[in-house]
Amino acid sequence: MLLSNHFIHNIIDFIKGKHFLLLINKQQKWELFVQIIRVQERKQIRQIGKCWDTKMLNIQEETTQEYECKFWNMNKNKWQRKIIQIQQAKINDVIEIKYLLDGQILRREEQKDISVKPQVITNLEQIYYLEWLGKYQENFKKVGKWTANWNGKKIKEVGGYYSHEGQKIGIWNDIIINYGQLTQVYEIGEYRDNQKIGLWIITYEDEKIGGGHYNWQSKKEGQWIDLSDHFQNQSQVTYSGKYKNGKKVGRWDTFYKCKDYRPFLQMYYYINKQLKNNPSGGGFYEDQIEGDSIKVGRWIDISEEFSYNQQITLSGEYKKGKKFGKWDIWWRNRNPDWICKLRIYADGSMNDNQFYLRFNKGWKNQQIGGGFYDSEGYGVKIGRWIELSDEFSQNYRVIYGGEYHNGKKVGRWDILTIDYQGYWENLSFQQIGGGSYGEGDDEIKIGEWIEVDDDFDRSRYLFWKGEYKNGKKVAQWTISCMDDKLIEPGGGSYNEGGEGIKVGKWKEIYYWSEEEGPSRQNGEYKNGKRVGRWDIVYPSKQNSLPPKIGGGSYKKQGDGIKIGKWIEQNQNIFLLSPSIIDQGEYSNGIKVGEWGIFYIDDANQLQQIGGGSYDQQSKGLKIGSWIEINEWDQMKQIIQMGVYQNGRKVGQWMEKNLKTNQSHNITNYDI
Secondary structure, rough: OOOOOHHHHHHHHHHHHHHOOOOOOOOHHHHHHHHHHHHHHHHHHHHHHHHHHHHHOOOOEEEEEEEEEEEEEEOOOEEEEEEEEEEEEEEOOOOEEEEEOEEEEEEEEOOOOOOOOOOOOOOOHHHHHEEEEEEEEOOOOEEEEEEEEEEOOEEEEEEEOOOOOEEEEEEEEEEEOEEEEOOOOEEEEEEEEEEEEEEEEEEOOOOOEEEEOOOOOOEEEEEEEEEEEOOEEEEEEEEEEEEEEEEEEEEEEEEEOOOOOOOEEOOEEHHHHHOOOOOOOOEEEEOOOOOEEEEEEEEEEEEOEOOEEEEEEEEEEEEOOOOEEEEEEEEEEEOOOOOEOOOOOOOOOEEEEOOOOOOOOHOOOOOOEEEEEEEOOOOOOEEEEEEEEOOOOOOOOOEEEEEEEEEEEEEEEEEEEOOOOOOHOOOOOEEEEEEEOOOOOOOEEEEEEEOOOOOOOOOOOEEEEEEEEEEEEEEEEEEOEEEEEEEOOOEEEEEOOOOOOOOEEEEEEEOOOOOOOOEEEEEEEEOOEEEEEEEEEOOOOOOOOOOOOEEEEOOOOOOOEEEEEEEEEEOOOOOOOOOOOEEEEEEEEEEEEEEEEEEEOOOOOOEEEEEEEEEEOOOOOEEEEEEEEEEEEOEEEEEEEEEEEEEEEEEEEEEEOOOOOOOEEEEEEEO
């Protein structure tokens, strides 16, 4: 029971007062005191109830939030993004959470303990494949041993125990927050009342790659090796340094391992022969009395999406935790022995491995890949800048050039691409798009723009052209290809109200791999949601053959939910090939009944290679015998065969290579 200070003082005043002194009988005094306490307790309970009712009122009706999920496209060797919707609703004292992508409900969960904040997953792979298994108590809190499955298969040795209070306790083998097929990284250590304590080690491919100690307050202490937030097979970056009571202090170094070979090496930013005696990636942290420690002095940072194909580093100085002065951007072109510094000069001259270009007379002595922050130390970009796109890589060499005013883009910004043939001496630069920002401090796009599509690369110059109004797309936008590889342009319209919402008829184009042509999706939008019939046109492998047509329907109510019969691309995010087709039925966004998996052959015909059944209760659970695709490319066509029980693999599962017609790799799953 909680008592406010105000109430306690009132009790004291009452006891001291004349009314209390009139009560001669001690029993009367005690009964009155208890009565007062109970009255206040009931008030507090009612108040807590009101607060909880208000809290739950927020999800009494269905609420939907959009999240941007990043995943690694193995066909394109780069990060890509998908927008998912997460719906929450309170139904019969249970919080139901649904995850939706393109009209399909990928995952549905129920959280029965409504006293805690709903835990949502924003990792796309985990939405598809991760499942935790264990027991709940009558109060709906977890208890006892819990383990994890990935795509129906138990993750070896992963898991641990929960106490009767629903807290993690004892030794756990846990997965990291961004665990996935290319990020099979584990954390091993001890929990006490849900808090990490003592030594924790981080392992990847059965090797220790990081870790350190937690103190009794569950704060990192002493020497540590941390993983980058985007650590995975193609981006094996770690940071080494010291913690003091949970804060980074002193020197921290950055290490990078190049894919499956070479050990972790310190990162250098100078080029060629200058490597030996120059500083590694990283810098210094300075402890603060209040708040987190801050970066100070000279630093070499890595880009957020640093990977084998996107080895981008940034060098400059921090002042009181903020960037200031000149910062340079460096690109290592997949060669571990040298890095290019991108610089711009007006005369077009080149010198060693630094390359230069003529942009226009207004860009004299300004660097490509860099610019200036304010000298006062607020971390605000000022003046001319040349920046690399977030997805800049070996195949996506897109850069932006323009001006900042008080940290906001203003005026004309140009979009360019870098091209070269063989060696850097043959570099060329091409302006491919751009547009204007308003002159205010809100960084709003205005007027006509030409932008590059997410599927733009050096073999496919895809552009969007249209108009912005107050930072939102309006009216007609079209997509086209510079080298006319598209037979017809695509696009559609945004509403004139300026909310940037798609409306009316649209033709959308998707490239799923480097080798295969585009698939097209044609249909109608209503208030930004797909409605009615949508056709999918799959690329023909021979130009003389007509394309294969698929597709299906969305609900007419405008909630973007798939219904009825569909022929669509396979949903395995690691295949992403328009040649693999799923065919079956949706009921309110959930797959039901029999579904077949097909391959579009060279004659443009559908050849069934797999499939199975989903339950008819609209839970989206696989049941009975299934044949699934494991790997599919020019070299290997591997399928898996086995049985599902309530959405989980059971018994023996066998792999078969359709190219060689050989069976191998029998795996036993727990029943």
